[in-house]
Amino acid sequence: MGTLFKDALHERLGTWPLGYIPYGGPDYGEIEAVARAVGDGGDDSFHAAWTAAGARFAAEGEAALAKGHRASARELLLRAACCHGKSFHPLYGLPLDPRLVASYRLQIALFERALALCDDPVLPLRIPFEATAMPGYLVPAAGRATEVRPLLICTNGYDGQITDLYFASAVAASRRGYHCLIFDGPGQGRMLIEQGMPLRPEWEQVIGAVVDFSLALPQVDPSRIALNGWSLGGYLAPRAASGEHRLAACIADPGQADLADGFRAFAAKLGAGPEAAAASSLGDLDPALVDRMEAIIDNDRVLRWSVKQRGFWMNGVATMREYLREIERFSMQGRTGLIRCPTLFTLAEGDPLAAGTQAFFEQLRCPRQLVCFTREEGAEGHCEMLSRSLVNRRSLDWLDEVLGAA
Known part of the structure; x- marks a missing residue:
């Protein structure tokens, strides 16, 4: 498939909804129309084009609802929520762009309006966590709400929104007969945008709170609670499973043991030497080398967005050195052997975040399975976004077998 968006960052961010087509996201032609509307424009045009599409879907949804067409209204409002959720990704970073906040809130309002129109209405949840509460939704098993x-608990990664979890994983799980709980944790969605709470590596604390909450739900089988993490969630889910032993299964898409590995390789290429880069803390690298690293990032639009707009904001740091120190905390060192539950790792051809997945998989001492995805299947790339139905089918088949849930 050729590119839809002319700008590399827009292509990366704007094509994610292609994976949502089987689950109620915008159709291919609708995404293509947004890309045409963006054209040669910058981030303002990206935001405006997605916002216009979302507004159109919302208006059509309200018109359908006024005529009594609840199913059409629900479909259109879900499309609208997806569009508004995509619109603000290039605007990430501090200080917060008012358009980001407005689009985030509109996304959630439309999402909740759509979920309220489901045959089994889905209501927002508040999951107690420390001195606050994490927002979430329980998407019931289709036709089996009670x-x-x-x-299946689904956990996000770096820049995913709660609507992404719905389209990417929850709909498929619901159709398969699973109740599915989606939520925002620290550094994600509402917790970051509205409360300013950054990411943390100790995800066992986060999932522990979600499991506590889930056990009080009468429709949840307490012996069959599984966790699925995608993107950065491919680190967060195994980390949670290493400390939260009430989980009956864990899925990591892809499995990641150490977020700093890529930067260690980067430092080695810039002259630190592989031994020095591996042995010393990245935060203690020579200042001249850190400056060179930062200059390369600044001159690459996608890297600058990934590290300095998204990474700094979500990790609660302000400098490159602080960022390097922070991401080193996201490591499974000394914890891999603590994972007890059956665990599934995905490994997609061409996914740079899966570079260490095979090695991580081989360190597991729990029942384990590795599922690979290839270009021939149309499933290469990060989180198999062009073949989400394929990864859902294989991972849920595995989960059916592990939990006896078929």
């Missing part, structure tokens, strides 16, 4: 069923 039955006691297995629960």
